[in-house]
Every structure is written in structure tokens, then in C-alpha cells.
Amino acid sequence: MNVLVSPFPARESASPWIRERWLANEFTLCLSNHIIEGMERAFAKPDWRRRLSEEPVKAAVPLLEARSEHVQPVDTVPGVAEDREDDLVLTTAITARADVPVTGDRLLREIDRYEGVRILAPGEFLDFRDQEPESKGGRISSAP
Numbered sequence: 001m002n003v004l005v006s007p008f009p010a011r012e013s014a015s016p017w018i019r020e021r022w023l024a025n026e027f028t029l030c031l032s033n034h035i036i037e038g039m040e041r042a043f044a045k046p047d048w049r050r051r052l053s054e055e056p057v058k059a060a061v062p063l064l065e066a067r068s069e070h071v072q073p074v075d076t077v078p079g080v081a082e083d084r085e086d087d088l089v090l091t092t093a094i095t096a097r098a099d100v101p102v103t104g105d106r107l108l109r110e111i112d113r114y115e116g117v118r119i120l121a122p123g124e125f126l127d128f129r130d131q132e133p134e135s136k137g138g139r140i141s142s143a144p
Contacts, residue, residue, distance in 0.1 A: 014122035018102070021129070022067070027138050029068040030096030034088045036061060071096045080114055082107050090114055099138040100125060 022029055042048055043057045073091040081087045086108045093101040100118050102125045103109060109119050120128060129138075 014126050017126055018122055027129070029064070030071055030092065030098050031064060031068045032071050032073055032088070032092040032095070034073070034085075035092055036064060038085065039064070069096065077114070081111060090117075090119075093117055100128065 021027065040061065043052065043060070048057075071092060073088065073095040075091065075095075077087050077090050077094065078084070079087070080090055086105065089101060089103065089105075089108060090111075092098075094115060094117065098117065100120045101108075102120050102122055104122060109121055111119055113119065118128075
């Protein structure tokens with residue numbers, strides 16, 4: 001989720017562009033409780049606590065809840081990813097019928113595709129959006 005809410009991205013990072021396009025309603029962000037809870041756990045870690053003031057963290061969850069489509073995954077895809085957490089991220093994307101899950105998680109991206117869904121890094125997502133006309137107005141899910 002840091003793809004969308006981190007106020008301190010590196011200059012070469014795609015995060016601010018993704019956040020800007022999401023807030024401009026250029027695509028639908030699909031999330032599950034699992035992904036939101038993962039973001040909250042990440043923000044509670046000391047590394048994040050040092051980099052972020054409390055205001056952006058407190059504002060992130062309500063913004064995501066208000067501006068995203070929530071899905072409740074029913075089935076799971078056990079054993080596809082290296083850990084259960086990533087399986088739940090894939091399950092969210094499949095349940096949401098997302099065009100692409102977007103994640104900075106290298107191990108999850110190594111899967112590349114699952115059931116026809118291509119897993120992209122943030123920079124790859126921007127390239128995909130710019131190169132694929134049919135992707136405009138698409139649906140994405142994002143991992144914490």
C-alpha cells in the first residue's frame with residue numbers, strides 16, 4: 001500500500017504518479033481487509049514510524065476505504081506464492097477481477113502471472129497503462 005500513500009517516495013519512484021492517477025479516478029483500486037490490515041501493520045513498524053509523521057498514517061486508511069472498491073475474498077489460492085500473505089493478495093486481485101495487482105514485493109512479482117492476471121511493479125504498471133489503450137479505466141489491486 002505504500003505505493004499509494006507514502007509521502008516520501010524516491011524521485012525515480014512511480015508511487016506519486018500512481019497515487020495521482022488513482023485520485024484522478026483513472027483506475028479503480030480494489031482492496032480487501034487483508035490488504036488494509038497489512039498496510040496498518042507495515043506502518044506500525046519502526047522503519048515507517050521514523051519516516052512518517054502520524055498524520056499521513058492516520059489519513060491513509062480512511063482515504064483508501066473511501067476511494068477504493070472493497071472485495072471480500074471467498075476462496076483462496078493456497079501455495080501459489082511463497083507465503084500465505086501473498087496468496088491472500090492474489091486472492092483479492094482474482095476476486096476483484098483486477099486487470100493487474102501492483103506490488104513492490106519482489107517474491108510476489110516473480111510469479112509473473114496467475115490465472116491470466118499479470119503481476120506488476122509500480123513502474124511496470126505505469127508503462128502498462130501508457131502502452132495498453134484498453135487498460136484505461138482498469139481495475140488494480142495493490143499489496144502492502
